[in-house]
Amino acid sequence: MSGGPGAGGGAEQVGGIGAGEGNGGGEDAGGGAGAGAPLDALSGGVGGPAALGPLLASVLDALETGATRRGGPLPPGRPADLAALVDRALAVEGPDALARLTELLAHGAADPADPFCAAHLHCPPLAVAAAADLAVSALNPSQDSWDQAPAATALETVLLAELAALVGYDPARATGVVTSGGTESNLMGLMLARDQKLDGIVELDGLLGLPAGVRPRIFTSRAAHFSVQRAAALLGLGERAVVPVDVDRDLRMDPVALERALAEASWAGHTAVAVVATAGTTDTGAVDPLPAVAELAARYDAWLHVDAAYGGGALLSDRLAPLLDGIERADSVSLDWHKLGWQPAAAGVFLVRHAETYVSLARRAVYLNPADDEQAGYPSLLGLSLRTTRRPDAFKLAVTLRTLGRAGLGRLVDACHDLARSAAEAVRAEPELELHAEPVLTALLFRYRPAGPDSPRSDVDPAAPDPAVPDPAVPDPAALDRVNAELRRELLRGGRAVVGRTELPGEGPGRVRLKLTLLNPHTTPAEVAALIGEVVRAGRETWRWVGR
Numbered sequence: 001m002s003g004g005p006g007a008g009g010g011a012e013q014v015g016g017i018g019a020g021e022g023n024g025g026g027e028d029a030g031g032g033a034g035a036g037a038p039l040d041a042l043s044g045g046v047g048g049p050a051a052l053g054p055l056l057a058s059v060l061d062a063l064e065t066g067a068t069r070r071g072g073p074l075p076p077g078r079p080a081d082l083a084a085l086v087d088r089a090l091a092v093e094g095p096d097a098l099a100r101l102t103e104l105l106a107h108g109a110a111d112p113a114d115p116f117c118a119a120h121l122h123c124p125p126l127a128v129a130a131a132a133d134l135a136v137s138a139l140n141p142s143q144d145s146w147d148q149a150p151a152a153t154a155l156e157t158v159l160l161a162e163l164a165a166l167v168g169y170d171p172a173r174a175t176g177v178v179t180s181g182g183t184e185s186n187l188m189g190l191m192l193a194r195d196q197k198l199d200g201i202v203e204l205d206g207l208l209g210l211p212a213g214v215r216p217r218i219f220t221s222r223a224a225h226f227s228v229q230r231a232a233a234l235l236g237l238g239e240r241a242v243v244p245v246d247v248d249r250d251l252r253m254d255p256v257a258l259e260r261a262l263a264e265a266s267w268a269g270h271t272a273v274a275v276v277a278t279a280g281t282t283d284t285g286a287v288d289p290l291p292a293v294a295e296l297a298a299r300y301d302a303w304l305h306v307d308a309a310y311g312g313g314a315l316l317s318d319r320l321a322p323l324l325d326g327i328e329r330a331d332s333v334s335l336d337w338h339k340l341g342w343q344p345a346a347a348g349v350f351l352v353r354h355a356e357t358y359v360s361l362a363r364r365a366v367y368l369n370p371a372d373d374e375q376a377g378y379p380s381l382l383g384l385s386l387r388t389t390r391r392p393d394a395f396k397l398a399v400t401l402r403t404l405g406r407a408g409l410g411r412l413v414d415a416c417h418d419l420a421r422s423a424a425e426a427v428r429a430e431p432e433l434e435l436h437a438e439p440v441l442t443a444l445l446f447r448y449r450p451a452g453p454d455s456p457r458s459d460v461d462p463a464a465p466d467p468a469v470p471d472p473a474v475p476d477p478a479a480l481d482r483v484n485a486e487l488r489r490e491l492l493r494g495g496r497a498v499v500g501r502t503e504l505p506g507e508g509p510g511r512v513r514l515k516l517t518l519l520n521p522h523t524t525p526a527e528v529a530a531l532i533g534e535v536v537r538a539g540r541e542t543w544r545w546v547g548r
Contacts, residue, residue, distance in 0.1 A: 222246060341409065478510070
């Protein structure tokens with residue numbers, strides 16, 4: 001079905017994309033030769049702004065037209081419908097291509113600025129950050145050598161010192177780099193852990209260089225990000241080197257289970273390379289008990305890495321910052337400002353508490369950072385990153401911090417936290433929904449659970465149930481899983497809402513949950529309540545033909 005609050009128009013409404021209609025159809029669209037700039041004009045230099053001006057005007061018009069045509073959080077229809085629109089738009093060439101394809105991109109977006117787009121850690125970026133990012137794109141500096149990005153090199157160094165202080169590190173001793181996100185940052189943290197705890201043997205000689213019987217182990221919770229296993233594989237340790245640690249109902253790592261896992265590994269002669277704590281799981285925003293985890297990591301001489309890609313945004317809020325007490329004890333930390341920082345992706349940050357632990361990443365390429373240049377005072381960031389060519393993503397974050405300050409960003413964090421608590425109240429008040437747990441940051445899990453005359457739960461007399469007979473008051477767990485998975489797709493097909501879907505740790509049916517991740521600080525509680533109402537309506541529709 002289609003329609004409903006926030007729904008976009010049908011496919012017939014976007015027939016003009018790629019077909020000579022709408023904003024992309026005129027001769028002057030796209031800012032081509034007719035707009036006064038050659039098609040091969042450059043964006044940098046003194047003449048760059050003049051060439052960009054009409055093109056940007058065309059882009060802004062196309063963004064508005066595409067969003068208006070979409071009319072909701074995402075375009076209605078199935079993936080094949082949108083793929084057909086893309087094929088049609090790509091068939092058009094020439095000066096109109098910029099406007100046509102921009103309109104397509106906007107029409108075909110899952111727009112995190114829409115209150116009904118609330119599935120993922122996918123933030124609506126601040127306009128000031130997007131404008132700053134445009135400046136970087138126009139100038140195209142690369143931070144693999146000072147002579148490609150003089151100001152950006154100095155700016156990133158200052159910014160990272162400020163962020164190190166925000167985490168609780170001594171800026172004079174810490175160091176770090178801006179990354180593509182949490183996956184890269186987690187890889188770097190575990191790479192340094194491997195090299196520190198295994199004396200660089202694997203880095204130089206691979207696993208064959210390890211003494212016989214040495215088995216490296218990484219400990220992290222069952223709710224940790226999958227990038228931990230991916231990093232272990234990439235580092236040559238293997239995914240089986242990752243020891244999953246049990247979590248509580250709120251998906252926080254259990255310190256007792258961690259202590260037991262570390263002790264068992266020690267008794268078996270294994271080497272505890274790292275403990276990875278999570279500060280803000282992707283599903284619930286859960287924060288592991290960092291002080292207790294830090295104590296255990298220190299006791300077993302393991303590197304402590306804290307994945308705060310999501311929860312690091314709490315450091316901006318006076319209210320929520322105490323959730324991350326103990327993060328300053330980590331050997332390394334991941335942050336992502338394209339989550340609770342409202343930056344265009346990518347805006348990840350990797351920090352280490354002691355700069356000397358970075359030694360295994362140091363590299364010298366004579367054409368980029370010759371030793372005599374550094375001795376002459378020309379700094380290089382090459383040895384801080386896994387990447388060579390690297391755009392200065394620190395710039396947009398520096399602009400944002402100077403524009404809003406920590407207090408201004410903290411107010412946005414608090415607004416989203418308030419919104420999540422309001423959403424939890426709305427879920428709790430709805431008889432057909434079941435809240436998993438109170439929100440910690442800005443995310444919450446719940447599921448549709450039918451009630452009323454259409455539900456088998458209404459057909460049972462609860463007096464003296466026979467334990468040998470399945471209770472019809474409790475819907476079949478597998479049916480609940482099917483309904484919650486399908487109702488989400490029903491919302492997508494109608495362009496009505498973008499709601500997340502995940503599964504609780506464990507085995508067997510009954511673990512599927514829906515997820516709201518609320519990252520738009522301008523969304524209102526009434527809009528969230530309307531979104532939840534759409535979920536209930538979709539659940540009722542779906543239960544009739546899927547849940548039986």
